Amino acid sequence: MSTSLEPMPRQLPGDLAMWLFILAELSVFAILILAFAVTRQLKPQLFATSRALLDSSTGLAMTLSLLSAGLLAALAQVQVRKHRSRRAAVLLLAALLVASVYVALKLGEYRHLLGAGLGIEHNTFFTLYWILTGFHFLHVLLGMLILAWLAQMAWRRSLGPGTCSGFESGVLYWHMVDLVWVLLFPLVYLLG
Amino acid sequence: MPTSIFLLLCWLALTCLSLGTVMLGQGALILLLAVAKAWLITDGFMELRHGPQRWRWLLLSWALVLAALVGLSLAANT
Numbered sequence: 001m002s003t004s005l006e007p008m009p010r011q012l013p014g015d016l017a018m019w020l021f022i023l024a025e026l027s028v029f030a031i032l033i034l035a036f037a038v039t040r041q042l043k044p045q046l047f048a049t050s051r052a053l054l055d056s057s058t059g060l061a062m063t064l065s066l067l068s069a070g071l072l073a074a075l076a077q078v079q080v081r082k083h084r085s086r087r088a089a090v091l092l093l094a095a096l097l098v099a100s101v102y103v104a105l106k107l108g109e110y111r112h113l114l115g116a117g118l119g120i121e122h123n124t125f126f127t128l129y130w131i132l133t134g135f136h137f138l139h140v141l142l143g144m145l146i147l148a149w150l151a152q153m154a155w156r157r158s159l160g161p162g163t164c165s166g167f168e169s170g171v172l173y174w175h176m177v178d179l180v181w182v183l184l185f186p187l188v189y190l191l192g
Numbered sequence: 193m194p195t196s197i198f199l200l201l202c203w204l205a206l207t208c209l210s211l212g213t214v215m216l217g218q219g220a221l222i223l224l225l226a227v228a229k230a231w232l233i234t235d236g237f238m239e240l241r242h243g244p245q246r247w248r249w250l251l252l253s254w255a256l257v258l259a260a261l262v263g264l265s266l267a268a269n270t
Contacts, residue, residue, distance in 0.1 A: 012247060019247065026251075033262070037265040038265060041266075056214055057214070067210065068203065074199045175233055175237045179254075182230055182255075183258055183259065185210075185213070185226075186213055190217055191218065
């Protein structure tokens, strides 16, 4: 539990259960990422031509959206530690707004691909693309739900010394989503 | 340095590295940039710079090992 303005040295922020959950999630994503990399090695030509159908600038915009939401969530955590709950709620709402840019871009990309007939059964690249990015997309949606729940908790000023650890755990989940994306983005959108 | 300023610097570095990744576009260097971004997220945003070293290295090695394996798969094709 963290109640001071600055985190205590050598103390794990958030709950241990959340860290174990994050490790489990990272393991699942590692298997999916490796499956993508190995299949890419087996079918380099197919992956190069299929990847060229994706727009890397959209991928960059999604990256910036997720990272900016991560910054705002981290700043909200700083405000909670300073017992400024309302400021934290505003920052979390801003994080949700920025994160919704990712959702809009991703849905636009999915709609475009489906319209072009590039669904999950089109070829091996798109099968893995839909599984990998779809699984990550679901995590983003869950992360947004958690941020929204934290925002309403902060707005009601129901965050205190006893709930600060829970707040940190919720924000950690969002950072895990960011962490996965920074590896997923170059692998799916750039490495041909 | 105040935590808020530190977080802003982390975000600025993450933004620059993301732009650099797209500008480079190809090659093993963008995997190194991905590891650098992962380090900024774990040490900066997740505050593991203040956390137990085992957890810090565990999360950083997740990115490092994955990037290395992806890099090896790239090298096998060339």
